[in-house]
Amino acid sequence: MTVTEAADTNAEAGVTTPEAFESEARAFLDANAKKRPVETFVWGQGSDDVSLFPEKTQAEEVADLAVSRAWAQQVFDAGFGWITGPAEYGGRGLSSDYQRIWGRVASEYRTPSQSIYGIGLGMVAPTILAHATDEVKQAYLRKMWRGDIVGCQLFSEPSSGSDLASLQTRAVKDGDEWILNGQKVWTSGAQVSDIGEIICRTDPDLPKHRGLTGFVVDMHAPGVEVRPLRQMTGGASFNEVFFTDVRVPHSHLLGEVNGGWTVALTTLMNERASIGGGGGGVSLPPSARLIEAARSVGRQDDPLIRQQLAEIVINERVAGYTNRRAMAKIAAGQLPGPEMSLGKLSLTANMVRTYELVSSIFGPALVADTGAWGTYAWSQYLMGVPGMRIAGGSDEVMRNILGERVLGLPKEPAPK
Numbered sequence: 028m029t030v031t032e033a034a035d036t037n038a039e040a041g042v043t044t045p046e047a048f049e050s051e052a053r054a055f056l057d058a059n060a061k062k063r064p065v066e067t068f069v070w071g072q073g074s075d076d077v078s079l080f081p082e083k084t085q086a087e088e089v090a091d092l093a094v095s096r097a098w099a100q101q102v103f104d105a106g107f108g109w110i111t112g113p114a115e116y117g118g119r120g121l122s123s124d125y126q127r128i129w130g131r132v133a134s135e136y137r138t139p140s141q142s143i144y145g146i147g148l149g150m151v152a153p154t155i156l157a158h159a160t161d162e163v164k165q166a167y168l169r170k171m172w173r174g175d176i177v178g179c180q181l182f183s184e185p186s187s188g189s190d191l192a193s194l195q196t197r198a199v200k201d202g203d204e205w206i207l208n209g210q211k212v213w214t215s216g217a218q219v220s221d222i223g224e225i226i227c228r229t230d231p232d233l234p235k236h237r238g239l240t241g242f243v244v245d246m247h248a249p250g251v252e253v254r255p256l257r258q259m260t261g262g263a264s265f266n267e268v269f270f271t272d273v274r275v276p277h278s279h280l281l282g283e284v285n286g287g288w289t290v291a292l293t294t295l296m297n298e299r300a301s302i303g304g305g306g307g308g309v310s311l312p313p314s315a316r317l318i319e320a321a322r323s324v325g326r327q328d329d330p331l332i333r334q335q336l337a338e339i340v341i342n343e344r345v346a347g348y349t350n351r352r353a354m355a356k357i358a359a360g361q362l363p364g365p366e367m368s369l370g371k372l373s374l375t376a377n378m379v380r381t382y383e384l385v386s387s388i389f390g391p392a393l394v395a396d397t398g399a400w401g402t403y404a405w406s407q408y409l410m411g412v413p414g415m416r417i418a419g420g421s422d423e424v425m426r427n428i429l430g431e432r433v434l435g436l437p438k439e440p441a442p443k
């Protein structure tokens with residue numbers, strides 16, 4: 028069944044027509060949010076912040092979460108929080124056509140950022156829906172989509188990032204519970220998270236991909252310790268998370284015992300889709316900002332600058348088409364494969380082009396603060412790009428995937 032047919036079926040079942048849904052969405056937003064004015068970028072006006080990672084104090088983080096949460100709850104209670112989710116877990120059971128309608132209409136309004144929920148809703152919740160027990164789905168999905176709780180992804184370890192399957196955090200069965208010991212690292216948002224999706228080693232005697240198991244862990248359980256890591260941009264959005272004899276009920280298993288690799292792949296696929304698809308608030312700065320940056324130093328007619336600008340715009344357009352191809356596959360019920368890696372790689376390649384362009388435009392003013400609006404602020408962007416090139420699978424790993432699965436190049440030699 029196509030998405031449009033599914034929408035028709037929903038409509039026939041008396042759920043709501045797309046037109047009625049749109050009116051309902053507009054009525055809710057008109058009553059609860061302000062329309063976003065048509066914004067024209069004017070150099071020197073407004074904020075010059077182009078940072079990729081939040082640079083907040085703990086107090087700011089807590090205050091912002093309260094605002095995000097209040098909005099998420101209001102949206103959910105009005106029926107727009109989990110539009111495509113199954114009704115039994117709190118969703119509205121509509122097709123993704125309706126989700127797109129909501130996205131389009133909501134983008135016309137100024138509403139609080141929901142980026143703190145990005146990992147939980149973009150990666151953890153879909154994995155819970157696909158692999159968790161009914162008890163866990165009932166316990167967490169509605170709360171996650173209503174913004175009551177925040178979720179994080181506990182995969183990477185100090186010696187296991189790209190080679191995730193080599194991870195060493197242990198889970199040992201003890202009656203109806205599992206006992207977790209080990210360390211995770213680079214856990215985005217762990218400092219405000221209530222639950223985490225964790226992959227642990229449950230059988231060290233099996234080959235590395237086969238001895239892993241996924242769990243949902245309570246981040247407030249005794250034995251969970253979150254320590255912030257300060258990044259070079261100044262903020263601390265990542266953490267080390269230590270697990271010492273943390274008890275997890277057997278019902279909180281994701282998938283099968285020793286079937287954790289399949290669970291991890293579900294999450295990673297969603298992660299790449301969400302980063303490459305411009306989800307999680309990650310996108311390129313609008314080209315108007317770049318053009319005005321060149322104009323601000325009188326270099327708008329410089330042929331090299333123009334060429335760099337054109338390359339960014341062209342590549343962004345191409346990346347957009349690739350992303351739409353992946354989304355169309357999802358809408359048609361197919362699994363997008365390498366498109367996700369291509370989308371992620373295109374985004375980060377364009378980020379690199381962007382900072383190379385601003386480096387050409389501003390030169391030393393990018394690294395020495397002259398106080399001029401819109402110049403030194405770009406240093407935050409420049410320092411954030413390496414993180415984007417690593418998160419969700421590094422550029423090199425994405426190239427390996429494309430080389431092997433699209434170009435048919437010989438596989439990397441597997442470690443013995």
Ligand SMILES: Cc1cc2nc3c(=O)[nH]c(=O)nc-3n(C[C@H](O)[C@H](O)[C@H](O)COP(=O)(O)OP(=O)(O)OC[C@H]3O[C@@H](n4cnc5c(N)ncnc54)[C@H](O)[C@@H]3O)c2cc1C
Pocket residue numbers: 146179180181182183184185186187188189190212213214215216413414415417418419420421422423424427439
């Ligand atoms: C912004 C950000 C957010 C993150 N958030 C989370 C999170 O919430 N939860 C979580 O679990 N993790 C998170 N991570 C961790 C992330 O998944 C890992 O950093 C990533 O998988 C790379 O692992 P690593 O850091 O151990 O680097 P390594 O795997 O040690 O890689 C080091 C270098 O070697 C290269 N390399 C490695 N293997 C190959 C290969 N086979 N072929 C070619 N080159 C290779 C890499 O490209 C890289 O340049 C985050 C990372 C960042 C930067």
